[in-house]
Amino acid sequence: MxxxxxxxxxxxxxxxxxxxxxxxxxxxxxxxxxxxxxxxxxxxxxxxxxxxxxxxxxxxxxxxxxxxxxxxxxxxxxxxxxxxxxxxxxxxxxxxxxxxxxxxxxxxxxxxxxxxxxxxxDRKDLPKDSPGRALSPEQLQRFFDALPADPPRRRRVTAFDGWKRRRDRAMQVVMALAGLRVSEAIGLLVHEVGNQVALDGSIDLTITPAEKHDTSHEHIAPLPREGVAELRPWLDERARMVNEKTMVGDFVFPANVDGEKMTKKTVYKQIRATFERAGLDTARAGGRTLRNTFAKGQLDNGARPDELKGVLGLALERSAADYKLTRIKDDPK
Missing domain, CATH: 1.10.10 (Arc Repressor Mutant, subunit A)
Known part of the structure; x- marks a missing residue:
């Protein structure tokens, strides 16, 4: 020895x-x-x-x-x-x-x-890999159509009333279109959102382990034009709230005006509510389904496992290849 x-x-x-x-x-x-x-x-x-x-x-x-x-x-x-x-x-x-x-x-x-x-x-007692589920393009559109809506303006007392709905809407879009884990979404920091817009209208989200789960690897998650269109208005509103000293903190999607981190349980409830409004099966109504949907879309568009490994922040290329082997199927309508 x-x-x-x-x-x-x-x-x-x-x-x-x-x-x-x-x-x-x-x-x-x-x-x-x-x-x-x-x-x-x-x-x-x-x-x-x-x-x-x-x-x-x-x-x-x-x-x-x-x-x-x-x-x-x-x-x-x-x-x-x-x-x-x-x-x-x-x-x-x-x-x-x-x-x-x-x-x-x-x-x-x-x-x-x-x-x-x-x-x-003997691997039999290790947590099992549950079959993955992904939304079809039509189901994903139904999910987007069912995102939290802005409250009627006549009910607002201040300009920021209903900000949590706009936060939840932007967060769910970012998770679906950038493939973020729940822990990465709730731990996303303002300085990790890129300011430079690419020719295709996308921006880069630099995901680091800071404030996230310990299995999150540093990686770049491109957010396409459609996601940017949802995220930017929320970031502008958030910045105004910070400037007017009605909000503090560094989280992109804070739990409250004190800038605390959202809990996974809260995010799960919000995503489940969107699934319910969309009339989708809620058996797998969580961030994993949105991430699987993103991964399946990348593979369907010709992404290689090594490319998928990069945008998802996976530890090994084999982990990315597993998405192609996982029993991914559409949720029942």
Whole structure:
């Protein structure tokens, strides 16, 4: 067994030194056509470093170190839930365990905690991947037609009355047309919205992990012209509210005038209400359906898995390819 001192003292630093080496490549058993070992690409190394940092942070939060964490601890990591829903699906959970297995294999740790965790779950106990649903183009238009409406002007006391409806309308359009997760939408910051308009009328949303879920990867999500047309009026109204000191904070879609973050539960309720107004099946009325719809649209328009990986902020190209294999179908009318 190799010395684990550096891995316990600073596991992220130790892993970053390891991931680009031939030793790491050997643990992956990926060979070129000529039989030589294939080193991981720079992009893949970044993904692995993000994943390792994520699990290392969790391990430290449990009061454990890389050498003292147990198979049972690692099973708990991949079986975590957030708001009653699994944080990691079965494929991603397995990839985390496999990554750790490679590290322990390199270090000569026997028995290998990550391998034991894989054997203990046999993947059957990991959260299952639920079949995906996507809206057809006609259903998506019905969804847009049913978005929250502005209250009648005669009922307004101030110019900003009903601002939450306009916030919800813009947010749901952005989620549907830019493929954002709910956590990315509620954590979207004003400075992440691009000011430069492309020739096709789109703008870039720079999605960073800041204020979002820890699985969000930094990426650029283009928002098409139709989305910009909905987002800009809300941003202008929000800016006026800030200037008049009736709102504070940096969130694009704040929960209240105090600038607090919206909850996932609130967003789910708002999206479900839009589905109901549109007369669509509400069994899968959530942000995932909107994201699936965006992904399916990208693939139908000829996007490659590596391109979809970029715009969705996925960790691995294989994750993007899964969208093509997922049982995506139209919701019943």
């Amino acid at each position: 190799k010395n684990l001192t550096s891995w316990d003292a600073n596991p992220v630093q130790a892993f970053e030194k390891f991931v680009t080496t031939l030793d790491f490549a050997k643990t992956g058993r990926r060979l070129r056509a000529d039989g030589t070992v294939k080193l991981v690409s720079t992009e893949s190394a970044k993904t692995y470093m993000f994943m390792f940092a994520n699990v290392a942070t969790w391990i430290a939060g449990q009061g454990k170190t890389f050498s003292t964490v147990t198979p049972r601890d690692l099973v708990r990591f991949v079986q975590r839930v957030d708001g009653g829903k699994p944080v990691l699906n079965s494929k991603i959970g397995y990839r985390y365990l496999r990554l750790l297995e490679r590290c322990y294999e390199h270090l000569g740790v026997v028995p290998n905690p990550a391998k034991q965790a894989i054997l203990a779950t």
